[in-house]
Amino acid sequence: xxxxxxxxxSYRYKFIDHLGxxxxxxxxxxxxxxxxxxxLDSNVTHLVSCRKNGCLIDPKVQLWLSQIHGSPIAKxxxxxxxxxxxxxxxxxxxxxxxxxQKLNQWKDADGNAVWSPSTERGCIxxxxxxxxxxxxxxxxxxxxxxxxxxxxxxxxxxATKSNRPAAISKHVKRVRSWFGxxxxxxxxxxxxFTWLPTGSQVDRERILYMSPEEAETVLAHLTYDQHRLFxxxxxxxxxxLPSEVADLRWSHFDFDSKTIQVPPAKxxxxxxxxxxxxxDYAWPEFKEWQDSERTDDxxxxxxxxxDRDGRSVISTKIVAIMKQAMKLAGLEDFRKPMQNLRTSCExxxxxxxxxxxxxxxxxxxxxxxxxxxxxxxxxxxANFANVRRLAPDEGxxxxxxxxxxLDPHGPEMSENEREEEFSEAS
Numbered sequence: 001x002x003x004x005x006x007x008x009x010s011y012r013y014k015f016i017d018h019l020g021x022x023x024x025x026x027x028x029x030x031x032x033x034x035x036x037x038x039x040l041d042s043n044v045t046h047l048v049s050c051r052k053n054g055c056l057i058d059p060k061v062q063l064w065l066s067q068i069h070g071s072p073i074a075k076x077x078x079x080x081x082x083x084x085x086x087x088x089x090x091x092x093x094x095x096x097x098x099x100x101q102k103l104n105q106w107k108d109a110d111g112n113a114v115w116s117p118s119t120e121r122g123c124i125x126x127x128x129x130x131x132x133x134x135x136x137x138x139x140x141x142x143x144x145x146x147x148x149x150x151x152x153x154x155x156x157x158x159a160t161k162s163n164r165p166a167a168i169s170k171h172v173k174r175v176r177s178w179f180g181x182x183x184x185x186x187x188x189x190x191x192x193f194t195w196l197p198t199g200s201q202v203d204r205e206r207i208l209y210m211s212p213e214e215a216e217t218v219l220a221h222l223t224y225d226q227h228r229l230f231x232x233x234x235x236x237x238x239x240x241l242p243s244e245v246a247d248l249r250w251s252h253f254d255f256d257s258k259t260i261q262v263p264p265a266k267x268x269x270x271x272x273x274x275x276x277x278x279x280d281y282a283w284p285e286f287k288e289w290q291d292s293e294r295t296d297d298x299x300x301x302x303x304x305x306x307d308r309d310g311r312s313v314i315s316t317k318i319v320a321i322m323k324q325a326m327k328l329a330g331l332e333d334f335r336k337p338m339q340n341l342r343t344s345c346e347x348x349x350x351x352x353x354x355x356x357x358x359x360x361x362x363x364x365x366x367x368x369x370x371x372x373x374x375x376x377x378x379x380x381x382a383n384f385a386n387v388r389r390l391a392p393d394e395g396x397x398x399x400x401x402x403x404x405x406l407d408p409h410g411p412e413m414s415e416n417e418r419e420e421e422f423s424e425a426s
Contacts, residue, residue: 001015002041004037010027011026013037016048017048018082047082047083059141062189063141065083066139069090090140091130091143092131092135094140094182094187095130102115112309117313122170129171134151140182140187144192145190149196152168152172156168166202166206168199172197176196179191179192207373207374207375208344209343209347210235211377215231215236217330219231220329222322225281226302227318227322229281229285230242230245230314232277232278233248233278233299235277236278236345237260237275238342238346238361238362240265240266240338241319241341242313246300247265248263250289250297250299253274253282253299258273258274258279270361296312302318322338343373347375349362
């Protein structure tokens with residue numbers, strides 16, 4: 001409990017904070033009324049008690065904090081540590097503060113921002129949906145669990161473009177994390193989004209396959225060799241586009257042993273074969289780099305830019321070029337093109353490469369592959385449609401049986417057979 005007193009021409013309020021230090025609030029020449037004095041003393045005493053004991057701030061005190069937001073009193077209380085978040089009371093202010101921390105203040109083990117550029121884009125989308133529904137002026141402590149459920153129903157409606165279950169699940173997980181942080185810091189009474197169901201983030205309808213023949217058509221619509229090399233690294237190499245290709249250098253290529261060392265954009269460094277389709281496009285580019293006077297050794301040197309962390313990355317312009325080539329090739333419905341180029345490579349290789357080797361080459365686990373990459377292709381459907389499980393009718397040609405009509409690299413091969421064939425080919 002504090003006390004008011006007059007110091008010369010100024011009125012002051014003196015109290016002991018949670019650290020045992022004497023603090024003073026200056027009100028200038030204006031004397032607060034008895035009611036204002038009692039209200040201030042009660043609220044400050046409550047804040048000191050919460051900081052000492054780690055308890056939750058009473059909603060009435062949170063309302064008072066939102067009313068004095070940005071005032072000299074609020075700034076002094078924040079400076080002394082009684083308000084954990086300096087002057088932030090609304091949803092818009094909290095999200096702005098959180099984004100600033102994630103992008104500019106907090107760093108990972110490598111000294112980079114906690115959020116990558118792709119993560120930032122997804123979080124901006126979630127932030128916009130929150131602001132669109134609740135408005136930026138909504139007090140964060142005034143959002144209840146019921147409000148959160150209504151927001152979820154709004155997200156599922158046609159009012160939003162991102163109303164697929166997998167996309168909504170990502171938005172819910174982000175919001176739960178953001179408000180969970182605020183709850184742990186005692187800035188809100190509880191996390192109103194805790195009980196929202198997240199559901200699965202797997203969207204099987206958006207897993208698409210591009211056949212080698214379709215890939216050749218796309219290559220024919222790409223003008224420059226750099227664009228073709230970028231495309232085959234994703235479609236026939238399975239590299240993540242554009243993140244892994246952005247850091248790929250000619251020093252990662254070993255044309256003698258026919259291997260590529262893929263830099264760690266998302267997972268650890270991995271080594272994969274230098275597939276023939278990649279060699280056909282990489283070798284001329286490599287020779288051209290050797291004969292040139294370029295100081296850098298980036299495999300893809302066109303369309304590069306500098307990101308916020310000062311790193312050289314590939315701009316989104318090359319992604320737009322890929323989409324335009326696919327559209328000209330009649331694949332305008334090929335959604336998530338960068339992801340599904342890697343998906344197509346996975347579905348090709350799983351028929352000829354043993355499971356253990358394949359996960360090593362692609363840089364993900366079998367579980368992730370089954371959920372997000374693998375899908376039965378048209379050729380596999382055709383192979384399975386020729387499987388005969390009953391004895392053929394008399395006079396029917398036995399040559400039409402499964403053993404003579406299926407693709408020799410199809411899924412009917414055992415794991416040992418694929419291992420032996422892959423070893424022989426290697």
